[in-house]
Amino acid sequence: MDIPLLGTIYLPISGVEIMAWKLILLGFCVGVIGGFFGVGGAFMVTPALNVFGFPMAYAIGTDMAHIAGKSIVATAKHRKYGNVDMRLGLLMIVGTAIGIEGGANFIMWLEKVGRVDIVVRYTYMVLLFGLSSFMLYEYFKLTKGTSTDKSKPVSDAGTSTLALKMQSLKIPPMIHLKVSGFHISMWVVLIVSAFTGFLAGFLGVGGGFIRMPSLMYVIGCPTRVAVGTDLFEIVVTGAYGAFSYAMKGRVELIAATVMLIGAAVGAQFGTLATQYVKGLKIRLYFATTMLLAGVSVIFKHIAGTYKKVYSSDLNAWVKANPDFLEYVKTEGAKVSSLKAQVAEWLLFHKAEAQAWIAQQSDVIVHARAMEKAWNAYAGYLMLGAAVGLSILIIMKMIAGIKLEKKLLAEKVVV
Template identity: 45%
Template sequence: MEIMGVSATLLATFAGFGLLIGILFGFFGMGGSFLVTPALLVMGYEPNVAVGSGLAFVFGTSVIATLKHRDLGQVDYKLGLLMIAGTTAGLEVGKIGLEALQHMGLADSVVSVAYVLLLGGIGAFVTREALKGDGGGLDHDVDDVDADDAEIPEIAQTIQSYRVWPMIRLRGGYTVSLWLILGVAFATGLLSGFLGVGGGFIRMPALFYLIGVPVPIAVGTDLFEIVFSGGIGSLLYAQSGAVDLSIVVPLLAGSALGARLGAAATALVAEEDIKVYFGIMLLLGALAVAVRQIGGLLELPVLNTVSLAIILGAALLVSGAVTYSAVRELRSVPSERAVDVDA
């Protein structure tokens, strides 16, 4: 049986893959093109179709996830718009640097090494910092967070201490200099443009560790930014006919549920657990990219399949852990209330 010229089995596979990625996207604010595009390339799709369809999927999923985070009060629109402005400028400069490396014939090797080091470095840092923490849970009412009492990373505290006018008040009661926000946004955009990636895995930790935004709001605000970047990118590829709806529609069908589940889980899972899962996801991603690059250097196509298996395994492992943690927290709520009543 075929639908839109594609077998029902393949459509079901895309829908299942979309569900897994939707959970990761809603939970971390990243993971779409980072997982979808390599998978499509290994499956034999043309590069422009893989990238264009991946961007269209990212756009649709980010809209769904952002709406859920909005319902939970986890999107800072003011910060999101400022980050978009700074990131856009950084992207242009990063793109210029990448083009310069291409003219020198060094782009592939430099970008690949930088990508692996950045993914691995951020993943290791976030995991180490989370495991050092006290494992405290999330404060679900982000509007009532007291900036003086909340646990803010030391780097973010230092950045917030610079009172350079104008100061911007963020959700949760934090105030940060406009210029420092734009500086962080420019730096993350620069890395994104240089590496040729969406940058969600850079922006989310940057919002938390550099600006001091609580993790759930960092995820929601990052998704809000991706709505714009994914929308523009998918529109450009759609105009050239590089968006394959037989890929995008079933992926979105699965992610429509997954993104809402992942977003809802950020209000249930402890903040330290979110950071641990995020770090593990990046470490596995770095391993997958490294394996693919080694396969290219040694001309061993089988390593591309191994890389894809690592990506799919990472998506299944981490999305399963997220779902399990959220269900565990939900099941613990009635028992906690019962204890309170007895007391």
């Protein structure tokens, strides 16, 4: 298939048409951010793809495939700079895998009791706002007075009190993490990674935004090592997630490949930028990004309140639709629950659903319009944040390179 670099491309699996440059730009920006923060960027990519017209399941699956490829590039670059603790990363993968299974099973239980949406959404908001608030507090506390007192260096936050306590637990077997620079009990690493894996499986995200802070504040890794090591783990978890979604037919390989073109370049910039930006600044930018992501989740929550106005009527119409009944007899058997069957059918019958909504009362039509609007606000917020933040990171990288060259020239002159 001919794929024009900047023109419109048709994605046959999801039936979406999109300008290729949009995917390349999104991939580039999230590549920069992922290489800089050590996260997959699902909290940015998924809502942005949704705004571009991707159904949510395809947005998540395509993002997973793109993340796996991008993280390989970024991890290789971070390892070159000595920012990847392989021993720690491998242990984290083991604990994460165990935790993800526990989180997924918990989601199954929440679905049975009918509380999954509200519990996941509020947990997500608490984590995003909690992490961002703490990291912003830490930054302003550590930098207070440094603008006037130039003798007080500000480079990284150092080891937290909690991390020092974790490292002091002498529960065998103890392992030496040479890259991170300390000894720690293997059980601490496994328990911490299992807990972050549980949250990732529970929230349905890659978990980088949880794991990176846990590496810094609970285990005690320096910021750059936390970034590189988290990316190494994302290579494995992202690949597994991409494989899982691909088996369900929810990965647009063309879109993921086009995004990866931009991401492969962006990851190089983001990774290089970590060499010129102080660890504490990286934490500040990360906290700001989490704060914006939290606002985006609030927008999605508002959209959900409008969806509740018509969702029960829409579901009743679907269940009584002859086409849906025929689908249940044939393809529906592959889907686990009636709720999932309805969602699956609606995914491929958007035109019929839109026609049904158009024939309903003004209240339902308005609710649907407001739901789409607030979902768009959430997507555009994260898309704008991705573009703006990637520009800032690249500017910092360029300034660092210029300063390095200037200092080197002065040294040669002397």
